[in-house]
Amino acid sequence: MQKIAEKKQNVEKTVDNRKIKLSKFKREFFLVLTIIIVGVILSLLTPYFLTKGNLSALLIGLSAEGFVAIGIVMVMITGEIDLSVGGIMALSSVVAGSLILSGKNVWVSVLLGFILGSIMGVINGWLIGYRKINSFIITLAMMGMTRGVAYILTQGSPLAIGGVPQSFESLGGGNLFGLPTFTVVFILLASISGFGLKKIKAFREFYFVGSSENSAKLTGLDVPKIKMRAFVLSASLASLAGIFTLSRFLVATPNTGNGIELRAIAAAVIGGTSFTGGEGSILGAALGVLIVNLLNNALILLNISVYWQNFVNGLLLLSVVLIDNLTQKKSD
Amino acid sequence: MSKEYFFEGHEITKMYGAVVANYKITFGVKPREIIGLVGDNAAGKSTLIKQIMGVEHPTEGDFFLDGQPVKINSPMIAKKLGINSVYQELALFPHLSVVENIFAGELQCNKLRLLDWKAMKKKTIELLERLKIEIPVERSIKNLSGGKRQEVAIARALLHNVRLLLMDEPTAALSVKEREKIFSLIRDLKEKHGISIILVGHNIEEVFEVVDRFIVLSNGRKIADIEKSQTSVKEIVSIIVHGSPVGESFN
Numbered sequence: 001m002q003k004i005a006e007k008k009q010n011v012e013k014t015v016d017n018r019k020i021k022l023s024k025f026k027r028e029f030f031l032v033l034t035i036i037i038v039g040v041i042l043s044l045l046t047p048y049f050l051t052k053g054n055l056s057a058l059l060i061g062l063s064a065e066g067f068v069a070i071g072i073v074m075v076m077i078t079g080e081i082d083l084s085v086g087g088i089m090a091l092s093s094v095v096a097g098s099l100i101l102s103g104k105n106v107w108v109s110v111l112l113g114f115i116l117g118s119i120m121g122v123i124n125g126w127l128i129g130y131r132k133i134n135s136f137i138i139t140l141a142m143m144g145m146t147r148g149v150a151y152i153l154t155q156g157s158p159l160a161i162g163g164v165p166q167s168f169e170s171l172g173g174g175n176l177f178g179l180p181t182f183t184v185v186f187i188l189l190a191s192i193s194g195f196g197l198k199k200i201k202a203f204r205e206f207y208f209v210g211s212s213e214n215s216a217k218l219t220g221l222d223v224p225k226i227k228m229r230a231f232v233l234s235a236s237l238a239s240l241a242g243i244f245t246l247s248r249f250l251v252a253t254p255n256t257g258n259g260i261e262l263r264a265i266a267a268a269v270i271g272g273t274s275f276t277g278g279e280g281s282i283l284g285a286a287l288g289v290l291i292v293n294l295l296n297n298a299l300i301l302l303n304i305s306v307y308w309q310n311f312v313n314g315l316l317l318l319s320v321v322l323i324d325n326l327t328q329k330k331s332d
Numbered sequence: 333m334s335k336e337y338f339f340e341g342h343e344i345t346k347m348y349g350a351v352v353a354n355y356k357i358t359f360g361v362k363p364r365e366i367i368g369l370v371g372d373n374a375a376g377k378s379t380l381i382k383q384i385m386g387v388e389h390p391t392e393g394d395f396f397l398d399g400q401p402v403k404i405n406s407p408m409i410a411k412k413l414g415i416n417s418v419y420q421e422l423a424l425f426p427h428l429s430v431v432e433n434i435f436a437g438e439l440q441c442n443k444l445r446l447l448d449w450k451a452m453k454k455k456t457i458e459l460l461e462r463l464k465i466e467i468p469v470e471r472s473i474k475n476l477s478g479g480k481r482q483e484v485a486i487a488r489a490l491l492h493n494v495r496l497l498l499m500d501e502p503t504a505a506l507s508v509k510e511r512e513k514i515f516s517l518i519r520d521l522k523e524k525h526g527i528s529i530i531l532v533g534h535n536i537e538e539v540f541e542v543v544d545r546f547i548v549l550s551n552g553r554k555i556a557d558i559e560k561s562q563t564s565v566k567e568i569v570s571i572i573v574h575g576s577p578v579g580e581s582f583n
Contacts, residue, residue: 278425
């Protein structure tokens with residue numbers, strides 16, 4: 001009798017653990033389903049959706065947002081927010097572009113642009129992690145400053161860079177394994193980050209800080225250092241997105257990454273990243289990026305004015321937050 | 333230093349600017365002993381616990397382990413010395429699983445320096461079985477009852493070899509049934525696992541059931557250190573309320 005009871009208990013435990021694992025993938029499953037449905041509807045509404053040119057443009061277009069969304073997810077998991085990503089993207093792109101135009105080596109220029117963008121992350125991380133200042137305010141200020149510097153350097157005009165090596169041009173404009181190189185790098189970064197959040201201690205610690213900052217302190221975690229890590233990663237990825245965008249258009253413009261923070265945050269939240277921290281996944285955010293870009297692509301293909309894009313992105317973010325809020329209350 | 337104590341605090345003082353949270357508190361802990369650290373609100377109990385755990389650092393005074401002076405600069409150092417704690421706020425992570433909560437702050441990696449979830453899950457199951465705690469190890473803390481959360485917090489504190497366990501209000505906000513289970517677990521920790529415990533509590537009647545000795549704090553100072561066999565609930569309450577037993581001038 002005791003053995004039967006033990007067996008029954010073990011079966012119940014296994015079923016319970018399977019249920020927990022399945023519930024973790026529920027959102028991703030729902031997002032994939034949404035993407036398929038939107039894709040099918042679009043392919044029925046317009047013959048241009050499934051053309052190679054459109055799909056390629058869609059993939060290249062979503063890659064920059066993808067880079068930024070990975071960083072945003074990391075920061076949001078720690079319970080903070082990073083609004084400076086668009087500004088940092090523009091700053092890195094413009095600094096690298098200006099240096100190339102002044103005759104400096106392309107790769108040295110790109111490296112300096114990238115390092116400068118990452119330093120903005122160090123400043124964000126120090127002020128937010130160590131000085132304990134609200135991340136909304138700090139990154140809002142950083143957003144204004146970085147984009148401001150980009151405008152000062154260019155005097156508001158785009159800087160066209162020519163005569164760059166083919167290897168640099170191929171970063172944003174080339175193809176690899178039949179896909180745009182930009183997209184391949186995004187997939188690679190997303191895979192590494194997704195893996196890192198599950199299997200690498202330095203990344204996993206983001207969840208502990210976001211779930212309960214006080215508990216993290218009491219268990220001996222170095223909270224400021226962990227927050228610093230997240231902001232540096234976010235800025236570095238935004239910086240990299242700026243460099244790839246420069247390579248794609250071969251033009252450094254202070255408008256680079258304009259409004260990207262809204263789309264990246266929307267993508268992260270659609271993918272299940274919580275505003276209050278402790279929750280989020282790279283796979284979810286990547287699917288969120290795809291949904292945001294599918295909708296924007298639909299607006300273009302269906303000849304709806306581009307001026308509707310910001311409204312649709314904002315509405316999408318609002319709807320997701322509202323649905324999350326309602327389901328959260330229901331489960332509570 | 334007294335030989336009967338394995339852990340001692342000597343004239344521990346903690347100041348926050350001009351505010352004195354603890355003043356020259358001297359105490360000792362014997363092996364296999366449960367001490368009730370009691371006192372009114374703002375008596376300095378939690379501050380003392382946080383200093384023993386290395387979360388806060390004494391302005392003056394020293395700690396001794398096995399007669400040797402020790403600097404407890406962080407919770408990590410406290411854990412290495414065999415001291416761990418269960419805080420009033422439990423210090424749990426609501427979004428994370430039981431396994432992650434048990435290994436919080438000390439996630440284990442394999443040879444490739446990747447997180448070894450399999451090993452951590454196995455150790456968590458073994459730990460919970462040893463303590464006779466039944467909880468699905470992959471469940472999020474936010475989906476557990478108050479009593480189960482408390483059990484996870486206690487189990488986490490016992491992950492490594494612990495000689496001294498600090499428990500801050502372990503039964504606050506628990507049902508009668510859950511409270512009984514936690515007290516039974518506390519008795520087991522002392523009797524079966526040989527762990528000494530400093531138990532912070534408000535409800536003296538409850539604490540009286542499990543402790544061997546009382547240390548009473550008032551306004552950051554130690555005002556009494558009495559064996560349970562030599563006192564009563566009434567006397568302890570009187571010391572807390574009046575600063576001395578009724579009808580006596582207590583120093």
